[in-house]
Amino acid sequence: MDLSIIIVNYNTKQLTLNCVASVLESETEYTYEIILVDNASKDDTVVAVKQQYPCVHLIENKDNLGFSKANNQGMHVAKGRYVLLLNSDTIVQPDTFDIMIRFMDENPKVGSAGCKVVLPDGSLDKACKRGFPTPAATFYYVSGISKRYPNSPKYNAYHRGDLDENGSYPIDCLVGAFMMVRREAIEQVGMLDEDYFMYGEDVDWCYRIQQAGWVNYYHAATSILHLKRASSRNKPYKITYEFHRAIYLLHKKNFAKYYPWWVNAFMYTGIVVKTAVALALNTCFKAKALFTNKK
CATH class of the missing domain: 1.10.287 (Helix Hairpins)
Incomplete structure (x- = not known):
């Protein structure tokens, strides 16, 4: 198996169905599996997936375990050379998997990679290429200074506005909405830290991957659509x-x-x-x- 795609769902039935459909419509030469972890949704997602997509490996939780634990459940059963964290509120392009897997195969020092993530209005989801939230980067971001100097590598060190969104380069942080990770890197640094319920676990993982000597890479040769925060709007x-x-x-x-x-x-x-x-x-x-x- 080349790729294990892990999707965590929590009351995002139609978005999840759309996401799975986009995955199955991919034009790829690689083998993949879809692992859907449902965090006790109450919107009949599980029933719909069983009826429409019986090929999906479904894990049904009795409680909402959060993003980290649910993804780790998927990783425990994943068979792929690469593991992809994919948000339920995303749509992948037909060539996304081919481009990203080929890139990872050609760059063995890359532990994790992400593509360009686009929001519904066509703008970049800035979380897909970030610096680490050091005290200085956090201060400039929270204080609003980063907005005054959006292209400064010093003052906008968190969102790295100085880096071309259409380029490809090593980066500190990727986003958990689309993060492809090499199995060897996971075996070395471990899975997601389950102390995080949601938010922050992707940054923490990127930090540990980088500290272990692997490279995190932003590769804008392909993109996905991200309908952001769909599962968190009501809480x-x-x-x-x-x-x-x-x-x-x-x-x-x-x-x-x-x-x-x-x-x-x-x-x-x-x-x-x-x-x-x-x-x-x-x-x-x-x-x-x-x-x-x-x-």
């Missing part, structure tokens, strides 16, 4: 909390040891403040929506 509090918790875990696990105590204290304080502000804004938006509906 803003949970999503907001997990997003900021992921920032905390990333810093604590990977970067804190390289910085003095006052930098770490600044980071942790900033995370707490930003989380509180985000949760307060969510509350205000919900209250406003409720008031508007009552009127």
Whole structure:
């Protein structure tokens, strides 16, 4: 088996069906399997997949285990030389797999690779080529300085606006929406860190892969469409909390040891403040929506 495609679903029935359809319509010379891990969806996704796509290897969870654990479940049964994390809210191009697998085969030092990820409005999903969220990169991003200098490798070190979105080059971070990983790299560094529920696990994985001597690579010779955050729209509090918790875990696990105590204290304080502000804004938006509906 050349490629194991792992798709995690949580109440994204039609998007998941569309995603699987795009995979099966691929024009590829390589062998692949589709592993769908369902996190206790309540929208009959499992029934629909069984009826329409019996070729899919289906794993049914009784609870929502999150992105990391669900993907790891898929990896435990995956048979491919490469493992692809693919979001349920994506559409792949017919040539995506051929281009990416051929690239990986020709570049044995590449541990993981991602393609160009495009949003519905045609713009780039900036998460597909990122720098690591160091304290400096995080500060410039959160403070808005990165927006004033979008093409600066210093001030926009997180989204790397200085790098051509249509190019191909080594990069710190890829995005879990489309991340193809070599089996040897997985065997060396391990699977996704299950301390992350969702968000941050892809950055953490890229960091560990790079630290082990492999190269993470952005390869824009092909692209996918990403209908972003489809499975998280109805749970803003949970999503907001997990997003900021992921920032905390990333810093604590990977970067804190390289910085003095006052930098770490600044980071942790900033995370707490930003989380509180985000949760307060969510509350205000919900209250406003409720008031508007009552009127």
